[in-house]
Amino acid sequence: MHLKSLTLKGFKSFAQPTTFQFEPGVTAVVGPNGSGKSNVVDALAWVMGEQGAKTLRGGKMEDVIFAGTSTRGPLGRAEVILTIDNADGALPIEYTEVTISRTLFRNGQSDYAINGESCRLLDVQELLSDSGLGREMHVIVGQGRLDNVLQATPEDRRGFIEEAAGILKHRRRKEKTVRKLEAMQTNLTRLNDLAGEIRRQLKPLGKQAEVAREAQNIAAVVRDARSRILADDVVTLRREVDDHQRSENERQTERIVVGEQLEQVTLRLAHLEERLTSDAVDGARRTAHDLEQVRERLRSLSNLAHERIVLLSSDIAESVPLISVTDDMVDQARADVVAMHAQIAEVEERLGHAAAHTATASASLDAIDHEIAEQGALISQHDLDKAALESRVDIARSRVASAKGEQLRYDNARDAAVARRDDAETQLDGLDTLDGGDNAELEEAVTTAETQALAAQSALDAAREALHTQERERDGLAARVSALSLALDSRDGSSSLAGRSGIRGIVADAVQVDAGFETAIAAALGGLAEAVLADSRDAAVSALNHVDSTDAGRVDILFAETDGAVESAIAIAGLDAALDRVKAPAGVRGVLARAYIAADLDAARAAWPAIVDAGLADTAVLVTRSGEVLTRFLLRGGQGAQPSRIELAAERDEAQSKLEKISTQIERDRNAVEALRDEVTTAKQRSQKALTDLRAFDARHAEQVEAVSRLRAGRDAAIAELERLDASLDKARATVAEAQAETDAAIRALDEFLARPRPVLDATSRDRAVAELDAARQSEMTVRIEMETLRERHRAERDRAEELARSRDAERAAVTERAALRVKRRAQLDRAEHIASYLPPVLAAVDESVAEAHVRLAEEEATRNENSAALTDLRRQESELRERYSRITDGVHGLEMQIYEKKLHLSSLLERAADEFGLVEEVLIAEFGPETLVPQVDGDPIPFDRAEQAARLKSAERSMEQLGRVNPLALEEFAALEQRHTFLTEQLADLEKTRADLLQIIEELDEKMQVIFLQAFHDTKAAFEDILPVLFPGGTGHLLLTDPDSPLTTGIEVSVKPVGKKIERLSLLxxxxxxxxxxxxxxxxxxxxxxxxxxxxxxxxxxxxxxLGRLLTIIEGLRESSQLIIITHQKRTMEIADALYGVSMRQDGVSAVVGQRVKAGEA
Incomplete structure (x- = not known):
């Protein structure tokens, strides 16, 4: 593996994109000071993850961005791209070429990338650490790093070896594990506190739970007793409703029967009323009346007979009367009789028709009455059937309503369960899953923040130490300036001249001497260095007079200005003219005009012949830089001489200059310390915030685990309840469907029944029939009366006609046969007498008939009165029946109201059962009905006794009151708290186990690091002992452990002894x-x-x-195994390089690079 290329864009002085192509071997980067060579090293350190701005020779990280020049503006970002050849797979990544890039913006944003993929700083560090490139960057040896290596503490030197040996990743893992352990200890403490707090809460909550459990048991007894009493009330009400419905049905039947009886009585009443309106009494009355008329006629006839007897007796005695009756009169009377007979026949025919019509109407009325009776029976049966079907529909609808209520209750319960499940799932989905990567990032942030805080604190401590050192140096310089100022403060006569006009001060104060020549100039001036310097001779004279007048002592006064120009010093080989090393007034320069400065006494002695040759032997004064004075006749020197005023002034001025510089530096360092203090505070705040975030993350994680467990338990309970409710809901739906089917069947039966017409009790035909019968009877009666009247008139007319005929015949006989008339009259008289004698028995018979007719009339009237009484009785019966019918109807209505009220009460009880106990009627009756045995805690179940259950309920309520205030959530809270305590206990056990595992990991890491470190140390020690003789021929060196018994914490001391030197401390080298x-x-x-x-x-x-040659030999040895990039000014170093890069600074302040590959044998 080796570096292949490095590209800088806007990094420090490399404003233009610049690329270095590296090859295996040695690459030298050369260039003048300030050209930007070291910026290449900084770029390599920066791209590999360096976080310290001071390491990069800056005050803050933004300083790596090109800041601009007078001719070029600043850039907004810096970017460095490093390409590594990974053909040997040294880096643990599946690429033969790895590109690492880092970009920093002025707003502080920093981006890292590996092969173009964005990544974290930790990713870059871990990638490089596996190949021995750690955060300490021991492979980069920058300016001043060598001295830092020797000045490093033993522990810091150990870090170099650990980084090279790859231990840092194990130590980082250990630190991470330790942080986890510390965080875990915090969690353990929190969990122990929380478990203790929960244990403290469990006891009182347990008591509350016991009370709640007892209250729950009592509530169960109360519920059981109330349920049983409620079930008994429901059964009682249901029984009462059934009884009332049965009574209602009976009353309905009774009402129908009474209604039928009322109708029958009404029919009988109508029949009696009809009979009362019939012609029986009228016929008897007519008969009596007719008989009375006959009797009256007979009486009239008797009277007539007597009158005729009297008349005939007188007529017989008188002359024959005149004829008063003519034939026309007789014919007319007979014609009237015949016409009247025709009328009677007509009326008889009409009477027959009327009688037939009356019979027909009476038969029709009887048929209608029979039909009405049948219709009444059909109506009664129809109403009974209708009532039964309506009752069936009501019962079916009640079952449907009950089943739907049960279904609705289950639906509501299911909706509530679904809502609880969905709410739990929503909350579960809504919980932000805390990714383990977040924890790693937080731990990395903690690590980074702590590292930054430690680095900032170290920087602050170093800055404080440096500041304290500078302050001590400042205080020493201030004391030195004060002391030198006191030493320079003259106490002779010159002091009295201070501040006078024309007096410039002391000569030494007016002379400026080149550094290193102060002693020589002081020796040249001698006592005049402390003389007073006056502007002119006159000013000097005036000053001296003042000294004399004040007895201030003696004083030497030197004139600053002279009358003429001061001669220039003659140049002498090997000597420096004093005038060339001072800046002073003309008078002082005149004093020093023949003064020459030699390096030492030997040089002065060697130069004296030249003085003689120059003709200056009498006037020349030779002084050495150490203060010896040589003239023609004098040599002054030796040890113990007091420093001159010039020397003191020079030392004072130098100390004052240093004091001013160090004071300025102290102010800057103080500002830097303040900045570092702010940076430390910020870093500590970031560290504390990162640790707080990590702890908050762990707390959120624990809370999330607990919330997830709680939500999952609630969701599982809701799902189980959903399964149970779904089964119950299916049963309820089946019940609803069954009840609905039964209701639909009942409604269809009722609709079909109602679709059939209800039998109608049509009394209108009977009224018409009665009216027709009455009209027929009235018509018959009228015709009969008319016929009787005609018959009576017919008889009277017939008798009158006969009487007229007889009167005519009698008159004719009287006329024709006057004698015979008298005989005839006699005969008539006899006949009249006969009739008069015959009429009394007839009258008696007629009277008897009249009496019989009256008796019959009385009987008919009695019958009519009986019928009237019967009618009154029937009317009373009708009134009673109507009153009874009304009472029954009111009773039915009352029963309906009672049934409605009881059903309402029953519905209220069932709603109460559903609301309070969640039970429908069937379940309530089946589980708590009076027919159900009451289970006992000890013993067999006993029959239901309402009084016992009421006493049991009262006792339970009294016990509940005695319990006092009950926390109904105590059981649930206690169970949850107990579950949480169990959970915390398990968590504690898990944490303890995890803690043991972490301790085991730490132990394994310690053992592994110890082995790796000791191996690396021994190898390094052996290599050091081999290399040191090469660099220090004949010298020795060793590496020692400061604490061999503690390999994990021991430091490393370095011992180096060059040949011929006995040095105990490296600082003495x-x-x-x-x-x-x-x-x-x-x-x-x-x-x-x-x-x-x-x-x-x-x-x-x-x-x-x-x-240098020895070092290059070592470098040649390193070339074989590693790639080297060397920043150098040495020509010999350049000669061994395989490639050269020249860096120069252009006029615009931007670094430029020129590269050249060096072939073998070429320079």
């Missing part, structure tokens, strides 16, 4: 030795656990040519 020691350690790791490639950034910069 020189810079080159330190670099070689660090390289030795890294190369030992590289050889013990080779990686596919290594990136070295100017690791040989501090090495001399000899040591």
């Amino acid at each position: 020189s810079g080159g030795e330190r670099s070689l020691a660090a390289v030795a350690l890294l190369v030992a790791i590289f050889k013990a656990r080779p990686s596919p490639f290594y990136i070295l950034d100017e690791v040989e910069a501090a090495l001399d040519d000899a040591n």
Whole structure:
């Protein structure tokens, strides 16, 4: 495996897309300082997952994006693409070429991809870690990394070996397992607390459950007793309804019978009324009347006879009367008799017709009466049949309503069960399944956040330590400046001149000396370095007068300005003119005009002949950089001399400059510390948030498991209830269908019956017949009266005609035979006397007949009175029958109302049974009816006794009241809580088992890491001991474990002893030795656990040519097993490279790259 190519787009100084093509072997990247060579190393580290901005030499991660220049604008993102040749399958992925890319946007969004597929940072790290490329990036040795390797703690050095040995993935797995264990411990604590809380709740809830169970038992007794009493009420009501319906049927039958009796009495009443209106009494009355008329006529005849006797007696005595009756009169009277006889015949014929019509009407009435009686019987039977069919329909409809009510109850129960099932399934479907990937992501987030927090904290601690170091250095510098300022504060006469006009200050303060020449210039000036510097001679004189006047002491005053120009120093070979190393006023330069500076005393002595040759032997002053003074006649030097004022001023100025710089740096570092503190706070917040999210996820997961179990239990219960309700519903539907079929049959029978016409009691024909009979009788009576009247008139006319004829004959005889008339009259007289004598017995007989007629009339009237009494009795009977009929009808209506009320009460009871107990009538009667035995807790069942059940109900209700307030949900809550406690106990057991498994995993990981680490350490130690003599000829070195008894936590100490040196600490090594020691350690790791490639950034910069050669020998050895990319300035390093890349910085601030493959033997 080796790096194949690296593409940078907008990464740091690489604004333009730039691609490096790498080959196996050594690739050198060269270029001037600041051209962007190290940015290539940063790009490699960044694309492989580096998260530390400081590691990438930046303040924040956004610094890797090209920030722009004066001629080019900034970019919005940085992208690096690394292509790895995986032909050997070193990376655990099924591709011969693997491309890893990372993109960062200015808004902070970061994207990773493997072969173009978006992925996570963890995926990239895990992919690389299997090939020995961990997050510590030991394969990338950047600038300053060598020193960090040696300054690293023993534990950090252990990390290098662990990363190279591939232990980090096991340690990460262990850390992940430990976090799980810690989270599990939190869950265990929570579960234990929750289980304890539930146990504390179980006891009081158990008591409530016992009370609820007892209340449930009592409620069962109450329900049983109420059900039995309710069933008894239903049976009683049903029996009463049946009895009332039976009574109603009987009353209906009785009403029909009474109605028939009433009709019969009405018929008899009509018959009697008809008889009362018949002609029997009238006939008797007419007979009596006729007899009375006959008697009256006989009496008249008797009177007439007596009158005639008197008359005839007088006539006989008188003359023959005149004829008063003529023949015409007799003929007329006889004609009248004949006409009247014809009328009588006509009336008799009419009477016969009337009598026949009366007989016909009477026969018709009798037939109608018989037919009405038959119709009444048919109507009664029809009403009975109709009542029976209607009762059957009502019963069938009642069964249908009951069955439908039962079906509706089951439907409602089923709908409720379906709703509960659907609700449970909806809630189950609505539960967001917590994916295990989410847990892994959360754990990764926790790991990343903790790593970032630790890194931020480490950075903060390092920054604080650096800040404290700088503050201590600042305080030392401030103290040094203060001390030097006090030392420079002159207390002689010059101090009294401070601030005077024309006085510039001390000479040393006005002189600026090049660094390194302060001692030499101070020696050249001598005591004048502390002299007062005046603007002019006059100012100097005035100042001196002031000193004298104030007795301030002695003072040297140097003129800043002179009358003429100061001569330039003559150049002397091997010497520096003092004037060339100072910047000072003309007067001071004049003092130093013949002063020369030599490197040391030997150089001064060697240069003195040149001074003599230049003719300056008398005036020249030679000073060394260490402070010795050589003149023609003087040599001053040695140890113990106090530093001059110039030296002190220079030291003060240098300290002041350092103080200002370090103060500025401290301010920047303080800001950085504040930023790091904010970053630490943010990182800790992110870590805490990630841990809170993970814990919340675990809590949600536990809650979801519990909710799923609860919902599944509810769903399963609803499904079981649905199955039971479906079976009951099928039975109910069958019952409804059966009842409906029976109802339909009853309705069809009733409709068929009603379709047949009801027999009609048609009395209109009888009324017509009665009217016809009455009319016929009245007509017959009229005709009879007319006939009798005609007969009577016929007799009277006949008698009158005969009488007229006789009177005519008598008169004629009297006329013709006057004598005979008298004889005749005598005869008439005799006859009249005979009639007068004959009439009394006839009258007596007639009187007797009249009396008999009156008797008959009385009898007829008595009969009529009897008929009237019978009529009155029949009317009374009719009234009684009507009243009875009305009472029966009212009774029937009352029974119907009672039946309706009882049915309503029964319906109310059945609704109560359905609502309170969920029972239909059949089930209620079958299970709790009075005929059903009452089961006993102990003993055999006993018969139903309402009083006992009422007492039992009252006792149970009293017991229920004594229980007081009952929590009806206690049983369910207790069962749920107990189930939850059991569930939590099982969960605790599972967690304990899982905890044991995790501990086992940790133990296995520790054992595995220990074995891998010890093997890697021994291999690295052996490689280090082999490599060190190559880099340090004759030297020795060792790797030691700080705590061999604890291989999992021990650190690694590095011991290096160059030949001829006795060094106990690595910090005492020189810079080159330190670099070689660090390289030795890294190369030992590289050889013990080779990686596919290594990136070295100017690791040989501090090495001399000899040591560089030794390092290149090591690199040549690494070339055989690994690919190397080296950032270098060394020509010898470039010579061993297989490919060269030159990086330069263009004028627009963008790095440009030129590549060249180096052939064997070519430079």
